[in-house]
Every structure is written in structure tokens, then in C-alpha cells.
Amino acid sequence: MAGARLAGFLMIAAAAFAPPASQAATPPNMLVIGTDLSLPTLDPAALNARTVSEAVSNLYDNLVQIPPDDLQTVRPMLAESWEVSPDKRSITMTMREGATFASGNPVTALDAAWTIQRVIKLGQVGATDIAAWGFTPENVDSLVKAVDERTLTIDLPEPVSPDLVLYSLAGSSLGIIDRQTALEHEVHGDLARDWLKGNAAPSGAFTLQQYRPNDIFIAQARDDYWDGEPAMQRVIMRHIPESGSLRLQIEAGDVDVGHYVASNDLAAFAESDEVTIQNVPGFGFYYVALNMKDPDLQKPLVRQAFQHMMDWEALSRSSMRFYGFPWQSIVPKGMAGAPEEMTTKFNFDPERAKELLAEAGYPNGLRKTLYPAGAAHLENAEAFQASARLAGVELNLVPGEHVPDFRARTFEVYMGNSGARLPDPFATAMHYAFNPDNRDEANLGGYYLWRVAQEAPELLDLVERSKTETDPQARAEMFAQMEAHYQTMDPALIVFFQRTDPYVVRNEVKGYQGHPAWSTRWAKVTKE
Amino acid sequence: MVTAAIARQGWGISPGGYRRLFGRVFSVAVTLLGLLLLTFSMGRLLPADPVLTVTGAEVDRETYERVYRELGLDRPVWEQFATYVGNVLTGDFGRSTTTGHSVASDLLTVFPATMELAIVAILCGVLLGVPLGIVAAVNRGRLIDHVARIVGLAGYSIPIFWLGLMALFVFYAKLQLVGASGRVEVFYEGMVTPVTGLLLLDSAMDGQWDVFRSAFAHIILPGAILGYYSVAYISRMTRSFMLEQLSQEYVIAARAKGVPRRQVVWRHAFKNIRVQLVTIIALTFGGLLDGAVLIETVFAWPGLGQYLTRGLQFNDMNVVMGAVLVTGILFLTINTISDRLYRILDPRTR
Numbered sequence: 001m002a003g004a005r006l007a008g009f010l011m012i013a014a015a016a017f018a019p020p021a022s023q024a025a026t027p028p029n030m031l032v033i034g035t036d037l038s039l040p041t042l043d044p045a046a047l048n049a050r051t052v053s054e055a056v057s058n059l060y061d062n063l064v065q066i067p068p069d070d071l072q073t074v075r076p077m078l079a080e081s082w083e084v085s086p087d088k089r090s091i092t093m094t095m096r097e098g099a100t101f102a103s104g105n106p107v108t109a110l111d112a113a114w115t116i117q118r119v120i121k122l123g124q125v126g127a128t129d130i131a132a133w134g135f136t137p138e139n140v141d142s143l144v145k146a147v148d149e150r151t152l153t154i155d156l157p158e159p160v161s162p163d164l165v166l167y168s169l170a171g172s173s174l175g176i177i178d179r180q181t182a183l184e185h186e187v188h189g190d191l192a193r194d195w196l197k198g199n200a201a202p203s204g205a206f207t208l209q210q211y212r213p214n215d216i217f218i219a220q221a222r223d224d225y226w227d228g229e230p231a232m233q234r235v236i237m238r239h240i241p242e243s244g245s246l247r248l249q250i251e252a253g254d255v256d257v258g259h260y261v262a263s264n265d266l267a268a269f270a271e272s273d274e275v276t277i278q279n280v281p282g283f284g285f286y287y288v289a290l291n292m293k294d295p296d297l298q299k300p301l302v303r304q305a306f307q308h309m310m311d312w313e314a315l316s317r318s319s320m321r322f323y324g325f326p327w328q329s330i331v332p333k334g335m336a337g338a339p340e341e342m343t344t345k346f347n348f349d350p351e352r353a354k355e356l357l358a359e360a361g362y363p364n365g366l367r368k369t370l371y372p373a374g375a376a377h378l379e380n381a382e383a384f385q386a387s388a389r390l391a392g393v394e395l396n397l398v399p400g401e402h403v404p405d406f407r408a409r410t411f412e413v414y415m416g417n418s419g420a421r422l423p424d425p426f427a428t429a430m431h432y433a434f435n436p437d438n439r440d441e442a443n444l445g446g447y448y449l450w451r452v453a454q455e456a457p458e459l460l461d462l463v464e465r466s467k468t469e470t471d472p473q474a475r476a477e478m479f480a481q482m483e484a485h486y487q488t489m490d491p492a493l494i495v496f497f498q499r500t501d502p503y504v505v506r507n508e509v510k511g512y513q514g515h516p517a518w519s520t521r522w523a524k525v526t527k528e
Numbered sequence: 529m530v531t532a533a534i535a536r537q538g539w540g541i542s543p544g545g546y547r548r549l550f551g552r553v554f555s556v557a558v559t560l561l562g563l564l565l566l567t568f569s570m571g572r573l574l575p576a577d578p579v580l581t582v583t584g585a586e587v588d589r590e591t592y593e594r595v596y597r598e599l600g601l602d603r604p605v606w607e608q609f610a611t612y613v614g615n616v617l618t619g620d621f622g623r624s625t626t627t628g629h630s631v632a633s634d635l636l637t638v639f640p641a642t643m644e645l646a647i648v649a650i651l652c653g654v655l656l657g658v659p660l661g662i663v664a665a666v667n668r669g670r671l672i673d674h675v676a677r678i679v680g681l682a683g684y685s686i687p688i689f690w691l692g693l694m695a696l697f698v699f700y701a702k703l704q705l706v707g708a709s710g711r712v713e714v715f716y717e718g719m720v721t722p723v724t725g726l727l728l729l730d731s732a733m734d735g736q737w738d739v740f741r742s743a744f745a746h747i748i749l750p751g752a753i754l755g756y757y758s759v760a761y762i763s764r765m766t767r768s769f770m771l772e773q774l775s776q777e778y779v780i781a782a783r784a785k786g787v788p789r790r791q792v793v794w795r796h797a798f799k800n801i802r803v804q805l806v807t808i809i810a811l812t813f814g815g816l817l818d819g820a821v822l823i824e825t826v827f828a829w830p831g832l833g834q835y836l837t838r839g840l841q842f843n844d845m846n847v848v849m850g851a852v853l854v855t856g857i858l859f860l861t862i863n864t865i866s867d868r869l870y871r872i873l874d875p876r877t878r
Contacts, residue, residue: 213627
């Protein structure tokens, strides 16, 4: 009798608490993205990572945009048109008529000027791109001005290719902010920096509904958006740090798009006919860095030996299958000056590496410490450790987060990857070919070539000239010369792969296109 | 029963009690300060740079140096620690570099999520562990006793990360019985205004039964798995306590008098192990609050464990120290309460 009562109670409880079955699919007007939501701020001026860049790109429109399928063409956005002065020192932009912020305020040239001035004055990470052209907190107010509500002028402080400036204006850190709304929340002259960390004053197709770091980001479509109301009424980014769990949710249809999916799960998705993997090329490389402050690594023959120690073909079939493709150039594939095909100068040849080491005075091999940039590089570092051993080089692998060691030149051998947001070879050249002062006290940790302590005067000169050259043909030739020089030197930064960012997208989602500069926009996304 | 016992014994402080209370508070304060010092020192020894967490690796020198100053890293280490302790005393735990929020407000958000998970877990653990321990003790050496031991052993030996993924595969992906990530289905996000922070409770109080059902569907699997790991300990301890009681003379006498077995077990033996069980359950609960790290990662549960993990991963020392401090306070509180309860429920220990 008691057993029957218990069974009855359990049945009633089960009925009451019976959870709804998991969703067969997300609703047709909602896009769900599974990602890593460790976003310390939503302020465009302080962006430093891929996910936050995508989120911000949908809250804030830029003056101009670069479509993901045509990176060389700058297209209008909040600026309807623009003109470059004959001396190429000034850009005049005409603002779009009828564009409004989510608050209802019209988007004016005043807002655009304030946004650019703000980025420079705050000097946060977002300033990195545009500050390179000579803008400073002292000069920006006089150089970037609203002539009237619809006319913006940008005078360039030094001779720079206007194309580079336009590319910068398309970057997610230069999303146009509603000045009036932001200033209502300004505290102690902070230009609303604190408020914009977790709030938004958006000009884009979506407005911020809810945001909890490490948990959830919800964007609501604007029905008054100048380019028409988006089909997706809500876009939800959910923090799903475990790749296996994310994979199950994509397969079940609870998540439409997945970022940061692990290699083994991507391999499984590659066999699926329900999803597509977009391998979006990025503007950066995977490399092995050799510190030339180390007397052994200073020897060209030793660096040459290292060029033959990485079994990159094997890696391209395993851990790098979705995260990069073999590329041995400092100019990204497809860009001006890049080689048509990859050279195979750095072929895997442990016997040759042994000979070179013996010639350099190390017949019994070499022992060095290998630092991976972080946990994400551990698998590659282990593979490199194994393949280097075949050449007689014993690499003592020290796991951990070693970016600070790299920046401070306190490493021996380092493995990492780079990223850049500017769709121009100049951006990668700044990392791999620019070291204006190799002294320790110069402390130029922002430049990779300084980090490895390699001087390359020919490259330095080419980088500086490519910044100011405005003729596209002449610029392309300069990058081709950089590339040619890289092939002749024994680099301390040995590039093996060009970076790709994999996005897993369910097939019913149309129009979601991962952007190489991480400014993927959702306004035209639909679902079948 | 407990309430009655407390009422009888009272919480009043006896004349010598003030000295004991002061001693207790002093020892708690010293323990917490030591904990902070240890965590702070470890943070300084980690091979990571908190500035790069904020700026990204490709930052230029000027920005790097400014952020370095903004984070107070240019000041002497002892000064940084002293300032931190001073701020903590006023409730200011600093700002998180990974969330951009004040750590105090973050903790108020993430702690209830972990608390809710731990409550469900301990309920699962107690509901399974205690009966299992009793049944095993009563049937010592029989099949059911061996089964109980195997269940307990599995709780010790199966990696929780693996079990979580397998459970997700079966109950979420295949059977579609439960939710996967987070505390609630995305459609219901933001529909309930947090009052206690416990979503099941808040949604029920608000009459939002759809949200309640969704929250239940999301918590039941991680809660049950987390609870399973406490079953091993609870059942083993219950079995041991019961065996001790069952061998006592009063039990043998009761059995000899013809008292039914069930009555002997529940009314006599079990009554006498309740006090010990309270302590065991309280300590297990503390462990659950602290040990939810992996399960929170698998189920993307926005709780203290995941918050602490992200803090460690990105060298966000304000987060690490805040979370460690909260965990420390919690352990000390639970220890104190269980100690007090023990003394109240068992007069012999006073």
C-alpha cells in the first residue's frame, strides 16, 4: 500500500516537473551562437578579442564597411560617400540621411567625430589601429571635425595611404556611438567609459537587451534600422566553454553557430551534412620564434636548422586542419604582394637540420626551452618537440601562459600565433618586419621583430615606405619585396601557417559569414 | 526538532562566552588573512601578465604602461596587498578584468547559481546516499551491500567531466529529457527578476511556471551528477554509523524483545546517527559548493566555480582572491554551524 502511494506520488511529481523536451531547433527568428563570452567590456574603444568584436559590430555601425568576401573594397555604411583631397591628406565624408541611433537621435557627423576623438583620447586597445596614422589626444580635435550635421572631415597628421585610414574606420573599435546618450552617463570626464563596458548606445542593427559576462549576451533587432529590420529578432550569444557540450547542442539544433570548436569536434562536423564549417582566413600567422639574444640562436645556421624541424605537413592534417593552412610568407595569402603559391623553403628535413647544427658547431645537438603562448598551442608544441628531437634538438617544454615572456624577450624558443584587424599587409608587416630600435631599453614589446631581437633594416625601410605610399601598384611591389627579402633571410620568426578561424554554421542558417576582421554582421542573416 | 533543541539550549552568551567569541572571531580573521596572503602570493608567482588580459598581446608600449598603472601594478607589492585588504574590509573586492564588473557584484550573481546547484546536489546525495548506507548496513555482506559499495566506488573513480558529457549525450542529445547549457532555456532569459538569486525559487514565487520547468530541466542533470559524487561519501559514512549502532546492546535487546526490524532500524538506530549525519552532510555541502568547477564548465553553469576558473585562466587576481575568500568564509561558517548543531543535538558533547 505504501509502495503504491509512493509510486503515485512519484508519478504526480514527474508530471509536475516534467521538463520540456529540449528544443528541436531554435525559433526561425532567433539566432543562437555558442561561444566564449569572457568579454571584459562592450566598449568599442577597448576591444581586444574576436567574440566581443562580433558583438560590438552588430551594436554599432561604422562609417564604412569592408565586406567579408571582398576585403579590398571599402563600401558605404553610415557615411554615404567620401572624397579624398588631391594631396591625399584629407578625407571628407557625407553622412547618411535618415540613419538613427537606438535612442531615436539622428546619426550626425558630430557623433562620428566624437567617436573617433574618443577612441584616440581614451588610448585603449581600440586606438591601436587608427593611432598608427599619427593621431594623438592633442591633435585629434583639430584634425577630425564635423563641418555640419552631415559633413565630416578627417585631416591626416602625416602622409599616409588614405586606404589604410579607411580600412581603420571599418574596424569594430570605430563603431559610431550615440554621443548624447553616452555623455548622459559620463562620470568624472571618463567619456562614458565605465558605462559603455556593460551598456550600449547603438547605431547598428541591434540593440543590447541583456549582457552577463561568462553567461549570456542578448541583442534585439531594431525595427527602425536604416537598412531595414533584420530577419533575426533576437541574437543570443551563449557562453559554452566546453567544446563537446557545444557540439551536442549544435547537433541537436539548440545552437545555430559555434565558435571555438575543438579540432576533434570539427573533424566530426566535417562528416556531417547538417552543418558547414567556414574556415575564414585571418590576417595572422602561426610561427616559431627564436630569441636572438641567445648566443646559440644568434647563429644563422642554427636558425636555418630550426626551419627544417617542424613537420608542418603532419600538423596540417591534424591539429591545424581547421585552424590554419601551410603558409611560409609574412604577407597573407591573396593580399597585395603575396606569393601565388606557398614556398616550401622550410621543408621538414631532420637530417638536413642535423647537418646544419653540426656545421654550426653542435654535432651533439642542442638543448633549449620551448614556451607555448598558452594552452591552445600545447598540442602543436608537443608535436614540434617530437619532430625537433629527430634532429637532435631537445626542447624542454614549459606549459603555461607565456606571452609576457615573449614580450619581454625572456624566452629561448616560443610558439604562438598573431592576429590583425586591418585587411592590409601593412598590419602583418608591423609585426614581422618592423623593429626600429633593437635596444633593450627601447622596450618595443608591441613589435614581434623586436621581441626576437632581430634587426632587418631593409624590411624596416620597406614598412615605413608602404605606410605613406598611395599608389596601389607601388605598395604591392613593396610587399612583394618584403616577401622576397624574408625568403632570403634566416628569420627568427619562422612562419609555418596562416591563421584561419573556424565557424560551425547549421545549414538552415543563411547569410552568416565569418569575417576575417571579426566584424561578422547579423543584419542579413535568415533561416530557412 | 532542531529548532526546539536550539530554543532549549539558546544562543545566549554566557559570562565567559565573550572571550571565547572574541577568540573565535580572531582565529577566523587570521585564517582569512592567511588565505588572502597565500592567494595573493601565488598570483604574483604565476607566469602570466594581468595587463595583457585587458589589452591583448599586440598592445603598444604606451597603452601597456597606462593599463599597468591603472591596475596599480606599479606600486610595491606589500602596498598592493595592504590596499586590497583595506578595500575588502569596506566590501570593495576590486574590479574584474575579465568581466569588467566589480567583483562584489559578480559574486552576488554567481554565488546563488552555485548555491542552487549545490542544494539540488546535496538533496540528490542525501536522498540516495543515506538510504543506500542504511540498506547496506542492515544487509551487511549481502548482494545489496556489494552493490552499494560499487555505486560508491564509481562515485569516487569516474571522472566527473566524462560522466557529465556522457549524461548530456544520453539525457539531452538522445532522450531530449533535459536542457544543456546555462540555467534556463534562452527564450526565458531575463523573464524573472532575481530576488534570492535561486532561479527555481524566484520563478515559483513569481508564478512563472514555464520558467520554473525550464530551470528544473536545466538543473536536474548537473545537480544529480554533482550529487552522485557525494553519494559515495554519505553512504559509506551512513553505513559505518549504522553498523556501529546495530551492534549496540540496546539494539540487540530490542530485537530480542520482538520489536520489528524496521522499527529498530528507523526509530532506534537511525535516531542515534542523525547528529553525526548532520555534520557529514554539512561538510559535504561545503565541498559541493567548492567542487562544482568541472560540472559548471561542462554545463556552462554561470556559477562560482566557473567564475573562479576563468579568473585563474586569465590571471584575474581580484576574481581569484574574491572567490577564494568567499569559499573560505563559507567553509568556516559551515564548520561553525555544524559544530554548533552537533553540540546542540548531542548534549554529551557540550
